[in-house]
Amino acid sequence: MSEIRGKPIESSFFYCTCCLAGRQYTIGFLRFCKQATLQFCIVKPVMAILTIILQSFGLYQDGNFSPTSGYLYITIIYNISISLALYALFLFYFATKDLLAMYDPLLKFFTIKAVIFLSFWQSVLLAIFETVDIISPIYSENGKERIGTGTVAAGWQNFFICIEMFFAAIALRYAFPHNVYTDDQHDLERREPMKSISSSLRDTMNPNDVIQDTVHNFSPAYQQYTQQSTSDKELDKPRNGGHFGRSSSTNEKTMLLSSDDEL
Numbered sequence: 001m002s003e004i005r006g007k008p009i010e011s012s013f014f015y016c017t018c019c020l021a022g023r024q025y026t027i028g029f030l031r032f033c034k035q036a037t038l039q040f041c042i043v044k045p046v047m048a049i050l051t052i053i054l055q056s057f058g059l060y061q062d063g064n065f066s067p068t069s070g071y072l073y074i075t076i077i078y079n080i081s082i083s084l085a086l087y088a089l090f091l092f093y094f095a096t097k098d099l100l101a102m103y104d105p106l107l108k109f110f111t112i113k114a115v116i117f118l119s120f121w122q123s124v125l126l127a128i129f130e131t132v133d134i135i136s137p138i139y140s141e142n143g144k145e146r147i148g149t150g151t152v153a154a155g156w157q158n159f160f161i162c163i164e165m166f167f168a169a170i171a172l173r174y175a176f177p178h179n180v181y182t183d184d185q186h187d188l189e190r191r192e193p194m195k196s197i198s199s200s201l202r203d204t205m206n207p208n209d210v211i212q213d214t215v216h217n218f219s220p221a222y223q224q225y226t227q228q229s230t231s232d233k234e235l236d237k238p239r240n241g242g243h244f245g246r247s248s249s250t251n252e253k254t255m256l257l258s259s260d261d262e263l
Contacts, residue, residue: 012094
């Protein structure tokens, strides 16, 4: 953040920064980008729970855009949340593209977000096709409906995703190449020891970092942006000599910048 702080925000029609002309990058700008991105982490589970509740009362059906159905309103909320999150990520990339150029962030961003967001918009598009009768039900030989339009649309969605994931896997291969982790490009003494698969999976599924970051960035008492680094050292089991390892958990907070000048 210190590298871009104070720089004027370039007016760009493509990045929708025309209304920000004349402003400068501040810690408030970074906080907005994080808030706009993290809100999706709140909206997604809330909408999932609400969908289950509405379905239990018969008030939700995929592809039903009727004002009396919850699908219409949940789709609108999803679209607003996704658009806001993508806009914030685009703003952050627009501000840091020169600093991050060596890491090729654009391909990484596109491959990951396309899997999440484009598949959702694809399902909405199929729901529209279902509504305007572009997707039709499947009938038996005697003219009786065997498979409804909703099931057919869901089948097309699953079929498209299976094909798209093949190309996504190829894109991920180039977006996240393995050679950046090879020994000849990293100092072995500075690398952390390899973790077990179960430990890595546990860290991946652990939502604590997202929860802490969300609480911090949405807190009314927000004062400054902090970068947290937590390292846990496991207890060594008793050895033959009877010596025990020491266990410690350190939580370091590095104050980066003051947030007195919010965007």
